[in-house]
Amino acid sequence: MTQLPKFLTGDSAALNEFLDKFDVFLLDCDGVLWSGDHLFEGIVETLEFLRSRGKRLVFVTNNSTKSRPDYQKKLTALGIPSDVEEIFASAYSSAIYISRILKLPAPxxxxxxxxxxxxxxxxxxxxxxxxxxxxxxxxxxxxxxxxxxxxxxxxxxxxxxxxxxxxxxxxxxxxxxxxxxxxxxxxxxxxxxxxxxxxxxxxxxxxxxxxxxxxxxxxxxxxxxFGKPSQAMMDAIEGKFKLDRARTCMVGDRLNTDIQFGIQGGLGGTLAVLTGVSKKEHWEAKDAVAVPAYYVDKLSDLRGATP
Structure with a gap:
């Protein structure tokens, strides 16, 4: 039987133990940080908190409607400081594959x-x-x-x-x-x-x-x-950021993309949030496509860890 995820919300000791396991957090955007143009409460403070703990953040999104500079503008408009190089979107992943890997001959x-x-x-x-x-x-x-x-x-x-x-x-x-x-x-x-x-x-x-x-x-x-859970995307992220997969955690709201992405990629952990698509009953089902290692009600619950 697949082990069910550990619930971290409200458990300061468990949150600290969780944070100490990872150096890098791959963050899904839609459903984790925001829904549409609505920023979830406490997100800016939570990202600042993670950075203050020495964590590296990478924004990984499947949404292809925006380029990386467009995503940075959205992050900035929502009050989230970021660098364009911290953003990895499916449109970028697709373009990299076409130009640098597929390399079809002209014309x-x-x-x-x-x-x-x-x-x-x-x-x-x-x-x-x-x-x-x-x-x-x-x-x-x-x-x-x-x-x-x-x-x-x-x-x-x-x-x-x-x-x-x-x-x-x-x-x-x-x-x-x-x-x-x-x-x-x-x-x-x-x-x-x-x-x-x-x-x-x-x-x-x-x-x-x-x-x-x-x-x-x-x-x-x-x-x-090329979006999550594609391991072509994971390989590209690893190559770009030189991360240690064992010290990296994927944070997301969707089992069949975010969580499966982290599990198939051999990351050290996966964290599900309940502010988006997947709910507890989805990973508790016998036919669950993926089961996270940890979960919280919302991303801002991570601030419950004591300094």
Whole structure:
């Protein structure tokens, strides 16, 4: 039987013992620090407290709609001091993989983006050519001419070798049809992450995984994904920050991404918070996808540790 997590809230001695085990905390954002644009109470003070204890913080998010500089602006606006190099997002992870690992030879190295400006910004920083994304020309209904152009290929860019799907607030039939045709013609199918939902404003909305599902259904292919729990993302984080996995803890609200990410990555520990997606009954279930090592009601409970 899988051992259930240790509850730390309100237990000063257990909190101190927990904090002493780790040098680095990988922090999920949505559902842990905030929900949408609502910052959870006590977060700024909690992050300051962790830094005062000598802990290194890395903000690890699956949300691909923002680039790292965009995320830093959000953190700053919420009163959270940060450095852009402390931020690791799925859009950045995807761009790094495409440019430095996949390295498709020109000219068949262009990316068709289904997603928002965060993906575009990170691809641009890495010098990766792309089309689609926020292009206003694709924010419309499909026409009979489009069907003809997609069927004979005249509407397609012959240099596209990758379809990268992320959260897209303007998803439509035309974009899905174009992505499908590119994949049918041999383009590699990638996804920033496979989150089914997005926590926002104290409820949930469709996530990036919901955007790629139609393409999975159409093509029969599962995309290579770069968000949590992808170990390609963990390897990239380890390489960038030179962290000791045994002294690193993943903090998150979602079992099938955050907690599974930390467990599969062989980290020293995982901490679940109850301010987001997963609840106690999810890891207590017989078919739980992952079980955290520790949990708290909310991240600010960590301040219950005595100096």
């Amino acid at each position: 068949k190295n262009k990316v068709f983006v289904i997603g928002e400006s965060g993906i575009e910004s990170e691809l641009r920083t890495e010098g990766v050519p792309f089309i689609g994304g926020t292009d206003p020309a694709l924010r419309r209904d499909i026409t009979p001419e489009d069907f003809s152009g997609l069927a004979d290929g005249s509407l397609l860019d012959p240099d596209v070798g990758i379809v990268l799907a992320g959260l897209d607030f303007h998803i439509n039939y035309l974009k899905l049809a174009m992505g499908f045709q590119y994949i049918q013609r041999g383009a590699k199918f990638l996804a920033t992450n496979l989150d089914s939902t997005l926590p926002m404003n104290h409820t949930f909305f469709p996530g990036a995984g919901s955007i790629s599902v139609p393409l999975v259904n159409m093509t029969g292919q599962t995309p290579l994904a």
